[in-house]
Amino acid sequence: MLRRSLxxxxxxxxxxxxxxxxxxxxxxxxxxDSSDLSEIDxxxxxxxxxxxxxxxxxTNPSIELLEKERQIQExxxxxxxxxxxTFFTARANYSYGVMDNYGSNxxxxxxxxxxxxxSKQHYWNVGASVNVPLExxxxxxxxxxxxxxxxxxxxxxxxxxxxxxxxxxATLYVSITNNLIAMKTAAENAAxxxxxxxxxxxxxxxxxxxxxxxxxxxxxxxxAIGNYQRLQSSITTDILILEILTHTPIITNTITSINVxx
Numbered sequence: 001m002l003r004r005s006l007x008x009x010x011x012x013x014x015x016x017x018x019x020x021x022x023x024x025x026x027x028x029x030x031x032x033d034s035s036d037l038s039e040i041d042x043x044x045x046x047x048x049x050x051x052x053x054x055x056x057x058x059t060n061p062s063i064e065l066l067e068k069e070r071q072i073q074e075x076x077x078x079x080x081x082x083x084x085x086t087f088f089t090a091r092a093n094y095s096y097g098v099m100d101n102y103g104s105n106x107x108x109x110x111x112x113x114x115x116x117x118x119s120k121q122h123y124w125n126v127g128a129s130v131n132v133p134l135e136x137x138x139x140x141x142x143x144x145x146x147x148x149x150x151x152x153x154x155x156x157x158x159x160x161x162x163x164x165x166x167x168x169x170a171t172l173y174v175s176i177t178n179n180l181i182a183m184k185t186a187a188e189n190a191a192x193x194x195x196x197x198x199x200x201x202x203x204x205x206x207x208x209x210x211x212x213x214x215x216x217x218x219x220x221x222x223x224a225i226g227n228y229q230r231l232q233s234s235i236t237t238d239i240l241i242l243e244i245l246t247h248t249p250i251i252t253n254t255i256t257s258i259n260v261x262x
Contacts, residue, residue: 042183042235050173053246057165060245066158073151080147084140087132094124165245172242179235186228193221 047053057063200217203209209217236251243250 042180042232043187045180047173047176047239047242048248048250050170053169053173053242053248054166056246056248057169058162059247060165063158063162063165066154066161070151070154070158073147073154077144077147077151080143083136083143087137088128088130090128092124092126169242169245172238172245176235176238176242179231179238183228183231183235186224186231190221190224190228193217193224197221 196217200209200214204211204214239250240252242248243252
């Protein structure tokens with residue numbers, strides 16, 4: 001009777017110790033060492049507001065690329081609105097120089113003699129012309145409308161891409177939030193089985209449990225710890241992806257290194 005009471009006390013202390021270790025660093029049964037994620041307390045962790053993530057996502061390269069394409073199409077639209085100017089042609093030129101003239105003269109009584117004459121001259125010309133192809137003339141409105149439709153299409157493509165990005169961000173946001181809740185339960189479950197494992201080890205030493213019973217308890221303990229590890233890994237991965245999509249630092253400023261517990 002006394003032995004059972006002592007074992008019960010040991011069991012209670014082991015479970016409480018496991019809870020205490022888990023609550024102190026949040027990673028006692030986890031995959032990451034607390035020294036690597038010392039600033040991340042998943043028990044009280046909160047994500048930035050969803051509206052802030054959406055706004056920061058506008059700097060995502062895929063959205064910025066479509067914004068540049070929209071600006072290009074806007075400039076082309078302005079050009080199409082001035083297309084009628086191509087019907088008109090203006091020209092002007094100016095020249096200045098010296099004209100040289102060399103000549104020779106002779107007859108039967110006069111030997112050949114050479115004569116040079118030079119004069120300065122300048123010349124200018126200004127003109128304009130109009131050439132109006134009928135097809136282009138009657139298509140002025142059509143050219144502007146087609147370019148306007150192209151501009152609108154690019155703007156819509158940008159909005160579609162942004163909406164899809166927002167959906168992906170929202171999905172990650174909900175997944176992280178739900179996993180944080182599940183992680184608390186998984187941590188408690190892992191702590192309980194860790195305490196049960198300590199107890200069974202003590203019972204095994206005094207011959208009160210068999211190897212099969214100890215192995216079964218250890219299997220449950222490993223399953224519980226493994227579930228905790230998977231949740232922690234999934235949460236950390238999703239947060240890092242969320243940072244990349246939104247260009248919003250969430251945990252990268254706190255992580256220095258990640259090592260596997262040995």
